[in-house]
Amino acid sequence: MIHGVGAETGSQALLLAGVAGVTGVTGVVILLAFVVGLLISNTLVAVVSASGFIGAQRLRTVYVIVGAVAGLASLLIGVIFISGFGTELPDLQELIFGKS
Incomplete structure (x- = not known):
């Protein structure tokens, strides 16, 4: 497998072992x-993605x-962070889980 198309690096395999x-x-x-496992999961992701793209043709405008x-x-959120106003x-x- 090629990295970027689902391949994992040798260091990750060594870390696993x-x-x-x-x-x-x-x-x-x-x-x-x-x-x-990588081959199966990447194949499933590719199939689901392709199915989604095919289905998206019907609702292209949406x-x-x-x-x-x-x-x-x-882009707006990125500009806010870069400008130093991320805080x-x-x-x-807090919005999703409430105050802890």
């Missing part, structure tokens, strides 16, 4: 399970409007 504390055959089995609004909101934005954890 290191954390599990395994070597030899067990390490190879864990690494293969890791790779198989998706363009929602995407534009989300993009503009993201003026509401605390999302």
Whole structure:
């Protein structure tokens, strides 16, 4: 697998084996399970994404409007942070989960 298309780096694979504390055959089995899991999950993500894009053709105008609004909101929030006014934005954890 190629990085950016679902591949994980060698260091991540080594970290996985290191954390599990395994070597030899067990390490190879864990690494293969890791790779198989990546292949399956990335295939599912690709299929679901493709299905979404195909379905989006029917509601193209809605998706363009929602995407534009989300993009503009993201830009605005980024400018607020870059300008040093990030503390003026509401605390999302407080808004979602209430005060702790």
